[in-house]
Amino acid sequence: MSSNPLSLSIRAAQLKDLAALVELLSDSFYPNVGFMRWFLPLLRVGVYEDLRYRLRSSSASDYVCLVAVILPSTGEATARRDLVGTVEITFRSTSPFQFRSLPYPYVSNLAVYSDVRRRGVAQKLLGACESIALEGGFQDLYLHVLEDNHQARRLYEKAGYRVMQADPFWRGWLFQQPRRLLLHKRLAAPFSQTADAILQ
Template identity: 45%
Template sequence: MTPYISQIEEILRRTPGSRRWHIRPVGQVDIYSLSEIITDSFHSRVGPMGWFYPFLQIGITEDLRHRLKSELPHYICLVAEEVTGNNPIPSLNRHPPIGTVEMALKPSHFFQRAHKQHYYLSNLAVQSKYRRQGVAQKLLAGCEQIALHIGLKDLYLHVLEDNYQAQRLYHKSGYHLEKVDPDWSSYLLRRPKRLLLRKHLTS
């Protein structure tokens, strides 16, 4: 069962990591900022694809808005914000998000496992000027706190085989290769394969 927002905020206060960053649930006012962060993280502004960049951001914005309005069961979107001043917990006046991650329960067959549902993480993204400063690690740690609170001990995510920077982040955070997704397009079109990573949590 997905915790209520107030429960999530309380759970996230126990998140380890730098106190410079605060993790909280997403708000409707965050959607446009998050779409900018996600689009910039996964799509290029240069070259031929640069022409499609504004349309990609519009699509991502609408997808985010739909997921939040739908109030999907077992779906949680977290954002990271920078803590300013001496107060370790930001006030009700939220700061602009600088990073995000989404988590949702997936059925066991999604992971080709025999039983149970597991949390699957997606769209982990950090604003470019805040990368390599512990923001992504703090977001991942927040996901772990929520999963443990619910009683789930495994987290899954995908990463492309040629995204070495992301792979280093995940391996450093305790994720290990579960399997390589079979995909004929990776052979026929020479696209990078998707790697499914898993982390087993200990309370």
């Protein structure tokens, strides 16, 4: 597998991307092994409907889904796909019970096909999230990662994220799942790619 960076376009997801996004997210988060394969069709329908609703009803001021697409001039796009990565950024309220609570940018659902990992796709998607946050007047980004997801933790650490908080031990024990870590990054300077260019 090549480790050369890919030539990519990062843009806002569109309704025409739905099928490709469902394929990518299913491949990344729902392994097609064991008993999971029986539930995969149902999970895909749920992912499709959830994404379709968010893309149709959300405004760019509170939700953005980005996609990484291989530029056609590189000749690297396969016959199967050219959309190789995605990430979402939402602007959440610090407290849903406060009338004037401040929003904060939260990154989620970062997914890249395994055969193009370590080629700059995730870094470019994270960089685009930083541009959007900065142009919205924010200087902090947050995300969660599972404690045992060492590959993702290395990626985020390399990108400048640091552990801010961890779920209590009892929660992992009670639900028989790895703990979630809340990561934070303080943004210093804007990236060269502007949010306006990404969201067009």
